[in-house]
Amino acid sequence: MRKLCPNFDREDGLDTVLEVPIPEEMFPSHKSTSLSWQNVKSWMKSNPERSATSIFGGRNTEIQLLLGVVGAPLIPLPVRCDRHPINQSIKDHPIEASMAKYIVQQYIAAAGGETALNSIDSMYAMGKVRMVTSEFSAGEVCKNKAMKVKGVRHGGGEMGGFVLWQKRPELWCLELVVSGCKISAGSDGVVAWRQTPWHHSHASRGPPRPLRRALQGLDPRSTANLFSNSVCIGEKTINEEDCFILKLETETSTLRARSSRNVEIMRHTVWGYFSQRTGLLVQLADTHLLRIKSSADDSIFWETTMESLIQDYRTIDGVNIAHAGTTAVSLFRFGENSESHSRTRMEERWTIEEVDFNIKGLSTDCFLPPGDLKKVDEEGCDVVVGSNTKLPFKIPAASSRVSAAKVVAIDVDDSYNIDDDDDDEL
Known part of the structure; x- marks a missing residue:
């Protein structure tokens, strides 16, 4: 790069x-x-008139969707900055929790050991990404013919690069540029925020949370702390690796803090797949279900599922860091009538080019939020429903008309401007 x-x-x-x-x-x-x-x-000059392969018609619309969903998602719950994640006997817990704590202990050893992990005070990573919206389907239970484009494995999608700085799980800053569109996101330990070219700076509801991208093999200590309170629910083969499955449910109080009067986060679950052979994290997955009240009796539901395959571990200063991986995203919209159902699939392939630890001069001032940061919209749970910006999604005439509200991922970690041609959609 x-x-x-x-x-x-x-x-x-x-x-x-x-x-x-x-x-x-x-x-x-x-x-x-x-x-x-x-x-x-x-x-670098984003031009909405440029023609390119896009299942939504407009390339910039697709880039906004990709960056909004895949660019800088957050882990669903705060992760404590603890240098000793497993400090109690595994015998004092139910068998599922004890197994999980033992697996996390093995992961710490495989990642480099407590001494090496505890020596890290800060981290810097630079890498490149390729993103694409690979499939879209709409209609009754999404049975209509899906529209597909070339995936990232075959050279499709948008290219970009990113830089990540981090001192603690709740103190980080990310800059990501994809095809001329730049998003910045971060957390100063008090509030997590995001800034995009098409929307003002805004804060996420609830306590500050870690960046999901950092836990995709870049921050073993935070990964261990995250799964220290998980339970082992079984085994599964991932990418020809036999893995233990650790499951972590977000507490009701945390979900409530991130919800609002009109938008409710019903659940958010995280799974970690740890190799039985190496002890390292092979896959990170999470899914959350969101309910949006559209009228007195009706609701729209959004289910977002992300699965990240973590690969190419290399030793940096005694710590095993993943240098490549892929993320697959599925967005499912349902509720109301069956014709409003839709499913969108996205892919991202990333490669880490540089990693370094204990960055000199990296102070807390480097993580301050933008000066124009606006507080969270109390009515929207980080989702702004209005007519400020219209996303010109275009679907072939053969399919039913699909508006932005049917396609855009409603993610409580971002503020999307959703416009719909029908007033009764939301």
């Missing part, structure tokens, strides 16, 4: 340091340097 942009205006001018490095794939080897950078400038 390239971190510097040449100065083409002055030969003796200094290069510009990019806030977010650009993937090397944006620089074809057969083209000149100046022409390659012109392509990058075009890539």
Whole structure:
């Protein structure tokens, strides 16, 4: 990935340091340097009129959906900053909880051991991503013919890069650029926030929570702390690895803190799949169910499921860090009549290019929220329902008309502007 942009205006001018490095794939080897950078400038300038393969018609609409859902999701509950996650006897708990604590102990040892993990005061990671909305289906129980595009495994999707800084699970900052659209997200230990080009800065409801991307093999200590109170529910083979399954349910009080009068988070569950052979985390999965009151009697339900396959572990300063992986997302909208049902699938493939620990000069000032941060909308549970922004999703005439409210993922960690052609949709 390239971190510097040449100065083409002055030969003796200094290069510009990019806030977010650009993937090397944006620089074809057969083209000149100046022409390659012109392509990058075009890539950085988001143009809603550009034609590209998109199941929603508009490329920018698809990018907004991808960044809103896959870009910076949060773990459903706070994770304590504890350097000794397993400090009590495993014999003092039910068998399922005792097994989970033993598996977490093995994971700590496999990740590098308590001494190595406890020596980490801060972390920096830089990597690249490729995202795509791979499938959309609508209609009665989503039985209509699904529209599909080339997945990330076959070179489809949008390219981008990201930089992550972290001191604690609740003290982090992420910058992610995908095809000219940049989102920033972070937590200062008091509030978690997000900033996008198409929406004002906004805070998430409830206590500050860790970034899910950090627990995808980048932060073993927080992963151990997260699953220290889980239960073992069985075994499963993931990617030809026999794994133990650890399950963690979000407490009712936490769900209530993230809910509001019109939007209720009914459940949010996390699963960790730990290899029986290596002890390392192989897959991280979570699913949450959201209910939105659309009228006095009707409700719309959104079920979001994310499964991240974590791969390519390498030792960095004595700690095993995952350097690659894929995330598959499924968004299912149901409720009302069957014709309003829809399912959207997204994919992300990421690669970590650089990782470093104990960053000098990384103070708490680096995690301050934007100056224009707005408080959480009490009526929306981080979901803004209004007509401020219309997302021009286009579905072929052969299928039923699908509005933005039927497609956009309602994620309580983000504030989506949902506009619908029908007033009675929400």
